[in-house]
Amino acid sequence: MLPTRAVGLRRIALIGLAGALAVTTAACASERGSGDSASDTFIFGAAGAPKNFDPIFNDDGESFRPARQMFDTLVTYKPGTTELEGGLATAWTPSNGNTTWTFTLREGVKFHDGTPFNAAAVCFNFDRWYNMKGAAAQSQMIYYGDVFEGFAQNEGDISGDPVYKSCEAKDETTAVLNLNKAKGAFPDAFGLTSLSMSSPDALKKYDADNVTQSGEAFTYPAYATDHPTGTGPYKFESFDKANNTITLVRNEDYWGEKAKTARLIFKIIPDENARKQELAAGTIDGYDFPSPADYNSLKQAGDQVLIRPAFNILYLGINQKNNPKLQDVRVRQAIEYAINKDQLVRNRLPQGAYAQDQFLPNNVPGYTNAVAKYSYNPDTARQLLAQAGASDLTLNFYVPTEVTRPYMPNPVDIAAAITDDLKAVGIKVNVVQEPWNGGYKDSVQKAGKQDLHLLGWTGDYADAGNFVGTFFGRPKAEFGFDNPQIFDALSTADAQTTPDAKKAAYENASVLISQYVPAVPLSSSPPGIVVRSDVQGLIPTPLTDERFYTVTKG
Structure with missing residues (x-):
């Protein structure tokens, strides 16, 4: 993650x-x-x-x-793999065109406060998430927003038609989840840590939804800070x-x-x-x-x-909002041509890492050799910049410090190599370093201050939507673009519920993304x-x- x-x-x-x-x-x-x-x-x-x-x-x-040590999810993944297995549910069955999911729950499970885990608790959790509003919904419900797309009451910059419809506790061990539309991410997404089951009694006792906001900062209630209660x-x-x-x-x-x-x-x-x-x-x-x-x-x-195993993506983000020249695809292509990915992988990343030409690991369905290729070619980069009238391009490159991520063992060193490559084709680079937990992600993902930035992603489950859908499925401040064709392609792929149809739809989306160059895929690392x-x-x-x-x- x-x-x-x-x-x-x-x-x-x-x-x-x-x-x-x-x-x-x-x-x-x-x-x-x-x-x-x-x-x-x-x-x-x-x-x-x-x-x-x-x-x-x-x-x-x-x-x-x-959190993973204290909480369980309905489904989980076999240790050491991305394969599904039972968690708090022993079985999960789709029906009605995959818009209904029936969960058979384990018997005799208790939350840490001694209260029973049952179908009513499952429905309480799903209803809680769906009905979030105000600062609680704005603060950090990103996984829920990605998967369920909207809330009972969308507020602020939150938009989208909710996937969730209702939950029924048929009996103690049978919970039925009703959706407004099919979602290809299921059942894998039911294993997301964000969708862990919490004790309804503890959630109520410690006022779990009472999140307050001051500027960009959020203050969380006692449940989140001192009384997390799972199974x-x-x-x-x-x-x-x-x-x-x-x-x-x-x-x-x-x-x-x-x-x-x-x-x-x-x-x-x-x-x-x-x-x-x-x-x-x-x-x-x-x-x-x-x-x-x-x-x-x-x-x-x-x-x-x-x-x-390598199951992640490192990318160079491009924010088109602040610098109009970045709205020209030739400039974005030039940036990708300018970066020597093979050398970056060889000198800055662990053995087993490989250079990327798309935003999916090569072991995820949807990865395709049909994407547009931008192999290292500084001469082509200079030509594209000249054609776009951007030979004098100056970019603010935001780089995180005080962090080590699975896809990014040393961001400062990685950024230095990229900066050298960009300067070699005539791009002036202003490097701005910010601590990872000291404002970096807010700067690049909320405020969109940057022209370029380093970020990445480790997959939560083996579904292409968890990568490219998370990155490019809707307008985001991080990238500053609006491309309905890409959004529609990803939405179409996300609605596929058969493996072959889903694979083909995500391959199509990957090709469109590669042609548009909303960011530069750099590498995947073990x-x-x-x-x-x-x-x-x-x-x-x-x-x-x-x-x-x-x-x-x-």
């Missing part, structure tokens, strides 16, 4: 490494508690802080990481912001396989080098997105570097995750949605 969606994010204070390692061991011992041995606590170095713990209000991996293998204990640690404890009443460790701690360490040093010091047991340059040294130290030698049971997944209840130590 994601990535290209608009987010209201807070600034994260960087952890100073000096002196930190000396105190971390003591801190971790106290975090484990006097009754828990070191082998009964798994400590993971997180790259950033979560925005909050209510899944519906999030879209980024660092917010979803703890998952771990339960929320605390978020110690002073020590940048999130502590979860084992759910002894979990319906499935019980967690192997009594405690799961996420220690927030934004700096990748600091995460590496804490792993070496033994104060954390693992961390995500190690630098590819460190793979060998980590292995030599005895650590396990687990490589996921991100790594590293754990200590004594850690067992962690299953890396292409969706980067690892669950830690299977992990043991020692």
Whole structure:
């Protein structure tokens, strides 16, 4: 996740490494508690802080990481794959032209507050999302908006005809979801972390929908900050912001396989080098997105570097709103011709990464060799710029800092290589760096301040709409264009419910997108995750949605 969606994010204070390692061991011992041995606590170095713990209000991996341990979805994905399997539902059956979905639910499941999970709880959650309004709907319901397209009451810049119609609790274990139209994203999209099941009692008790807004910032209620209540293998204990640690404890009443460790701690360490040093010091047991340059040294130290399959896209975004010259397709083509993607992949990305000519990984149906190709050719780039009267082009290039993403291990280094390529064809580049959790995504996705920017996306499930539909399915401030032909093609593809029809429709959309060049696809990468030698049971997944209840130590 994601990535290209608009987010209201807070600034994260960087952890100073000096002196930190000396105190971390003591801190971790106290975090484990006097009754828990070191082998009964798994400590993971997180790259950033979560925005909050209510899944519906999030879209980024660092917010979803703890949420996935505390919440379950109706359907889920087999560990290490993108294949569907049962979650809180044991069966899901479409009818009425895929506008009705009947879920058979697991029996005997309880939320962390002891209340029952049943069909009424399922309908309560779906009705809650549908009826969101005001700041709650505006704040971060991006996944819901992408999948269900609209709310009972659209407000502000939210528009669209709702896919959701109603939900019926036929009996304790049968929930029937009624839609206004078929949606090709289902049933896979029912496994989105954003669509996790929350306790209706806890949602009401802690005023879960009482989100307030001040400017671009949102304040979330107690449910999202202190009382997330799901059905998952771990339960929320605390978020110690002073020590940048999130502590979860084992759910002894979990319906499935019980967690192997009594405690799961996420220690927030934004700096990748600091995460590496804490792993070496033994104060954390693992961390995500190690630098590819460190793979060998980590292995030599005895650590396990687990490589996921590539299931992501890195792109150079182009915002047509601020600079009229970017509205000329020849200029956008010139930008793509100017970038040496093969060299970028070879020098800046991990082994196994590959250059991209479209916005889908090559293992997702809809990927096609029929897209327009813009292989590296600086001479052609210069010619196109001259033909468009843009040989004096100056662009503001926004680049994120203080972040490591699966598709973007070092954004500053990647941006430097792209900047050199653009300058080589005569484009003047003003680089603007902003912290990822300090305004970057708001600047590029909400305010649209940039001409160019770096972003990307890790797929949530194996559906082309989760990539190209998320990027280009409707007008967005990030790209600043309005192309009804592309929007209609993606809408048509999203409505297909048979694999062959869906594949063909997304191939058509991919070709149209490649001809229009709304952004430049750069690469797909296989991100790594590293754990200590004594850690067992962690299953890396292409969706980067690892669950830690299977992990043991020692």
